[in-house]
Amino acid sequence: MKPLIKGTALNYPVKVFATGFVVLALLSIPLFWFRFACETSLAVRMSDDVKSVFIRPSGLVPPEFENDPNVTYRSIVSARMRFEEKGLLSLGIFDYFIARFPGGRRSNVYFSNGNWMYFDKKSGQIVHRYTEKQIMPDKTTLRKEVQLYVGPEGVSETRDKTLSRFIDPIIDLGWIERRWVDGRWEKLRELILYDKKLRCFYKIDFNQRTVTKGPKLGKDDSNKPIQIGLLSKNNSLFRYLNWSPPRIRVPDEDPNKTGNSRTKFKPIIPTGPERDAGPYLRDAGPYLLVLDETGRIYLLDKGTLEFVRRTPELPGTAGRLPGPETYFGSRNLVTPRDLFGYEVWPLALTTYFFENPEEVRVTFGDPSFYFKRSPARVERKYLGMFAASLSRDGTAMVLAVFDEKGKVIKTEYSRFLKREDRQTSYIQSSKGFFFGAPWSPALTIGKYLAENLHPPILSVASYLTASSFEAASGHRALFFLPNSFIAMMGRERSENFAERFFSALWLILPSIILAIWLACRVSKDAVVVGLSENARAYWIIGTLAFGLTAYITYRLTRPKITLVTCLNCGKMRRPDMAKCHRCKSDWHVPELTPPAWRVLKGAEKVDGGPTADAEETVVE
Amino acid sequence: MFALIKREIQDHIVYFIGAAVFSAVFIIISISLIHQYDPKEPPLFSIGFGVPAATIVIFGICAMGATQMYLDKTRKISALLSTLAVSRSRILLARIIAGILAILILFVPLTIASGILLRLLSPPVPMFGGMVFEISVVVFLMAFACYCIGLQTGWNSSALTPSLGALFLTCIFIPLILIKGFGVHIVVILVLFIVASLIRTWHTFMTTSL
Numbered sequence: 001m002k003p004l005i006k007g008t009a010l011n012y013p014v015k016v017f018a019t020g021f022v023v024l025a026l027l028s029i030p031l032f033w034f035r036f037a038c039e040t041s042l043a044v045r046m047s048d049d050v051k052s053v054f055i056r057p058s059g060l061v062p063p064e065f066e067n068d069p070n071v072t073y074r075s076i077v078s079a080r081m082r083f084e085e086k087g088l089l090s091l092g093i094f095d096y097f098i099a100r101f102p103g104g105r106r107s108n109v110y111f112s113n114g115n116w117m118y119f120d121k122k123s124g125q126i127v128h129r130y131t132e133k134q135i136m137p138d139k140t141t142l143r144k145e146v147q148l149y150v151g152p153e154g155v156s157e158t159r160d161k162t163l164s165r166f167i168d169p170i171i172d173l174g175w176i177e178r179r180w181v182d183g184r185w186e187k188l189r190e191l192i193l194y195d196k197k198l199r200c201f202y203k204i205d206f207n208q209r210t211v212t213k214g215p216k217l218g219k220d221d222s223n224k225p226i227q228i229g230l231l232s233k234n235n236s237l238f239r240y241l242n243w244s245p246p247r248i249r250v251p252d253e254d255p256n257k258t259g260n261s262r263t264k265f266k267p268i269i270p271t272g273p274e275r276d277a278g279p280y281l282r283d284a285g286p287y288l289l290v291l292d293e294t295g296r297i298y299l300l301d302k303g304t305l306e307f308v309r310r311t312p313e314l315p316g317t318a319g320r321l322p323g324p325e326t327y328f329g330s331r332n333l334v335t336p337r338d339l340f341g342y343e344v345w346p347l348a349l350t351t352y353f354f355e356n357p358e359e360v361r362v363t364f365g366d367p368s369f370y371f372k373r374s375p376a377r378v379e380r381k382y383l384g385m386f387a388a389s390l391s392r393d394g395t396a397m398v399l400a401v402f403d404e405k406g407k408v409i410k411t412e413y414s415r416f417l418k419r420e421d422r423q424t425s426y427i428q429s430s431k432g433f434f435f436g437a438p439w440s441p442a443l444t445i446g447k448y449l450a451e452n453l454h455p456p457i458l459s460v461a462s463y464l465t466a467s468s469f470e471a472a473s474g475h476r477a478l479f480f481l482p483n484s485f486i487a488m489m490g491r492e493r494s495e496n497f498a499e500r501f502f503s504a505l506w507l508i509l510p511s512i513i514l515a516i517w518l519a520c521r522v523s524k525d526a527v528v529v530g531l532s533e534n535a536r537a538y539w540i541i542g543t544l545a546f547g548l549t550a551y552i553t554y555r556l557t558r559p560k561i562t563l564v565t566c567l568n569c570g571k572m573r574r575p576d577m578a579k580c581h582r583c584k585s586d587w588h589v590p591e592l593t594p595p596a597w598r599v600l601k602g603a604e605k606v607d608g609g610p611t612a613d614a615e616e617t618v619v620e
Numbered sequence: 621m622f623a624l625i626k627r628e629i630q631d632h633i634v635y636f637i638g639a640a641v642f643s644a645v646f647i648i649i650s651i652s653l654i655h656q657y658d659p660k661e662p663p664l665f666s667i668g669f670g671v672p673a674a675t676i677v678i679f680g681i682c683a684m685g686a687t688q689m690y691l692d693k694t695r696k697i698s699a700l701l702s703t704l705a706v707s708r709s710r711i712l713l714a715r716i717i718a719g720i721l722a723i724l725i726l727f728v729p730l731t732i733a734s735g736i737l738l739r740l741l742s743p744p745v746p747m748f749g750g751m752v753f754e755i756s757v758v759v760f761l762m763a764f765a766c767y768c769i770g771l772q773t774g775w776n777s778s779a780l781t782p783s784l785g786a787l788f789l790t791c792i793f794i795p796l797i798l799i800k801g802f803g804v805h806i807v808v809i810l811v812l813f814i815v816a817s818l819i820r821t822w823h824t825f826m827t828t829s830l
Contacts, residue, residue, distance in 0.1 A: 093798050
């Protein structure tokens with residue numbers, strides 16, 4: 001059934017797709033804000049017991065310190081989520097600036113505050129400017145600004161092509177963190193970096209102005225490091241991992257006591273400055289932690305720049321990122337992309353031997369910069385590491401302790417304390433997040449309904465691509481929803497595919513019912529407005545797939561033609577069609593036969609005899 | 621074609637003057653922001669003045685699109701022009717070019733001024749180089765997308781529908797920047813939205829009786 005106006009038929013599908021995209025974009029934005037409001041409200045209402053996890057004793061402290069009779073508080077490792085900050089800071093505009101400011105994951109500037117260090121893409125060299133203090137013979141201090149250019153082949157004070165080029169370097173951000181805390185950073189001149197494209201580790205010594213190149217990782221080597229040294233993701237959002245050594249009570253006569261209640265206890269052995277001790281404590285001793293894109297964490301020997309080889313004593317890996325328990329089950333093997341946030345805290349024991357053989361000092365981490373005298377010899381021993389991960393949707397957390405052989409010795413998951421009839425029980429934190437707090441069920445239903453207004457086909461696509469998207473980007477998704485309930489089910493791996501898929505379809509049942517109802521409405525209306533059978537079928541399929549979006553699109557693009565009554569079937573039909581779209585009858589245009597009477601000018605006698613009526617119709 | 625564009629500019633000269641004025645205002649705001657920058661005190665005056673100004677600008681751009689189409693529909697401008705040797709597609713093209721010119725008058729001087737200021741005052745570290753370009757592209761595309769919303773809602777005989785419709789849809793659409801930031805994703809969405817909107821506008825304009 002072809003329309004009489006040809007041009008409109010050619011452009012109609014194009015117009016429909018264009019309108020469909022406009023509608024989809026404009027509908028997705030308010031739906032996003034509604035889901036966002038529900039998730040943020042749920043996060044704010046979450047009780048405190050869900051937000052933190054701790055392990056006491058931490059499990060890595062040698063027994064002679066942990067079980068010391070003077071110890072009042074045993075070592076503790078704790079992780080804390082910051083639900084409240086998750087909401088706004090997960091938005092794209094904040095992520096954009098956080099990622100691009102110095103130190104961010106998309107910035108080539110590692111730090112900039114008077115002094116700076118950045119990777120210059122044009123020259124392929126790292127530019128580092130710092131202020132050097134020189135003590136003159138008259139004991140005055142001279143400050144000198146030094147700018148160095150670092151390439152794979154060496155260090156120079158001028159930009160020199162012979163230094164060669166780095167291509168995609170990643171540096172140990174822990175080095176920068178320690179540099180900020182330590183005012184006397186001159187001793188912190190050894191920086192390790194890895195070039196993703198050159199697949200090589202480099203050690204830069206700013207004092208000696210040398211670059212040491214490690215062995216190149218082979219093409220067959222499956223290791224693909226993505227972070228070295230300080231391993232963390234979204235730490236501006238979740239600075240949550242903390243370790244505290246065993247503490248002893250400080251006697252009253254202790255001269256260091258200042259009267260502050262916090263100084264009543266002190267670490268059993270030194271850990272560096274009481275405040276900001278983290279960067280010193282987070283030290284892997286002779287090794288550097290290297291995070292692989294698979295989530296494994298390897299140990300790199302700082303001296304040889306080689307991965308620690310597998311031996312019965314030390315299997316080479318320090319552990320891996322732990323997988324949190326989520327609403328529809330847990331996964332042990334998670335990659336950094338699957339996690340909204342993670343943080344790793346290595347622990348080492350350092351023994352300093354001084355010139356006096358009896359003078360030996362043992363510390364956690366490496367706070368030697370605060371020693372007044374330099375030790376004659378230093379022994380570093382790696383003890384293990386703590387790793388905390390935050391689930392993709394930010395509702396569950398896990399804290400794991402790995403020993404020096406990379407074996408998990410303790411794991412703690414976030415839990416929700418449920419109180420019912422004077423009985424308390426712990427349930428999974430994700431379940432507590434959605435249904436535990438007051439008004440949470442209502443907000444969860446709100447989020448669920450908003451997800452069900454989304455096009456069903458995009459919900460199914462979210463299910464199929466649930467793990468493909470980077471976790472943090474899922475929080476600002478508009479079309480595919482990796483944090484929707486159906487996508488959560490898509491990540492579950494416990495049942496076979498068919499069972500999981502049909503269970504997932506149950507989850508979007510309201511969406512499917514809505515789509516079917518809207519498709520019926522479209523079908524009925526399409527018959528009335530006279531769309532062809534093919535067009536009707538496409539619209540029904542489209543509405544089943546895209547639900548509300550397709551229905552709005554249909555209402556905006558349906559032919560706006562005034563219908564007339566068909567003489568054959570009596571139903572409404574389109575006047576621009578050659579045949580009635582209801583009964584297929586031809587277009588019966590009434591023949592325009594001239595009337596027998598005429599309007600005459602002036603009085604005229606009409607054949608057939610004058611009548612009084614005819615005379616009255618004569619117009620002057 | 622040039623005559624058509626000139627006529628569009630003359631008919632909507634208020635918007636072009638407004639674009640130039642607001643461009644100057646934004647340049648002054650950005651200069652004062654950089655000059656009076658104090659990390660301890662947020663630049664409340666500049667923010668307090670800049671946010672309403674930006675809101676007016678975005679709604680103004682949307683209003684320009686709506687006005688162009690609404691006046692055409694009610695005053696039958698295209699109907700008149702079609703009696704001359706001018707095709708409808710040319711009339712619409714001239715209208716869109718005029719809209720783009722107004723947006724460029726607003727943002728190009730501002731982008732150039734921001735680039736120069738950052739080059740003069742920021743440390744010799746490549747901190748904001750990419751950001752200025754990315755933000756400028758997204759802001760231009762967002763402004764153009766809002767203009768397209770105006771074009772779509774403006775083709776209406778009623779005065780209330782274009783005004784409220786454009787206002788409502790713009791309010792919905794602008795927070796897309798909050799959701800997606802200034803990265804590649806938003807550029808893709810905005811480009812697709814603009815193409816889809818222009819197709820829709822073109823189709824409506826070409827097939828509706830004038």
